Amino acid sequence: MSSSLPSLDRFASDKLAALDAAALRRRLRETDRTDPVRVQRDGKTLLSFCCNDYLGLSQHPAVKVAAIDAIARYGVGAAASRLVTGNHPLFAGLESRLAALKGTDDACVFGSGYLANIGIIPTFAGPGDLILIDELAHACIWAGAKLSGAKVISFRHNDVEHASEFLQSSRAAFRHSLICTDGVFSMDGDLAPLPDLAAVAERYDAWLMTDDAHGIGVVGGGRGSSFAFGDKVPVPLQMGTLSKGVGGYGGYLCASQPVIDLVRTRARSFIYSTGLPPASVAAASVALDLIRDHPDLCARPVNLARRFTAALGLPQAESPIVPILLGEATAALQASDRLLQHGFLVTAIRPPTVPAGTARLRLTFSALHDEADVDRLATVISNEILRS
């Protein structure tokens, strides 16, 4: 039959068949999320340990009211790029809150974290420049680096010495250099060694950029990875998302005034894409106030993650993300299925999100989980997954 398909459909079908055969096909599953940690799927209530809504702010009453009020006042869409007519008055409040939280002159909000990275990186690097990226950094950092046309080199995960060797041997051959890393690694949960990276960046006049998608709201007292090492680490480009700990949607860059001013006039994903809807901006502003005012709430996800790693004898969690490496994609899918049978939703993470041979369960802990939930999960994982 497939030979009678038009070539485009045949191309897609063959690709899908290959992905199916390798257990790497992904499917959307309808999931009703009406509570920060409990979801409904196929008529069953499941306790989710795979949402990035670390503080439950996506469902916080004050955050919801802010979004509803913004819709009532400004409507549902921004209507244009922010440089045209889409810069409604809520943006200034959000950007000043982000800058205050991160300790920078200013901030620039984008449509999403992905859009932020593919806009920021080409603004600061191009042909003739060098970008060093941690090998486990997020997909959209790589996408931004590729778009920039700069020379891109990966260094071994969290290996500052390796990054430094590249700079020592090659920095002089390039005009500018960027070092890009996740602040909190999205699939591994560990922190980048920012004080050492900042020192290397300083030594070789490279510009350090952190993607703190999983840092804001949950490490460094809620201020993110630059604040997780005692003194504030000098990171001139602090990028992140409003879609995880902040609970809503959108991306941002926090930086000095000239850097933000340049981004606003040069970053293509900022210029040529519609501004965030007013509701998203209003929601994030209230969420950031909650983060600023509630350090105990911000500390709770990591504390619960540590309770879990201690119970299983795993290395102590550094963030709310705890990976359990299982190897092959099928092993991760089976483990996820087994947890489903016990009422836990923990999606299997497979290549190319993670390197081949490192498929895993990726657990995320929320401030709204109970200690008893965490203990029950630890028992089930210990009995059903680590011991089988």
Ligand SMILES: *Cc1c(COP(=O)(O)O)cnc(C)c1O
């Ligand atoms: C989720 C994520 C992004 C993308 O952010 P969105 O706002 O969801 O587009 C970027 N970087 C990292 C490290 C992420 O985990």
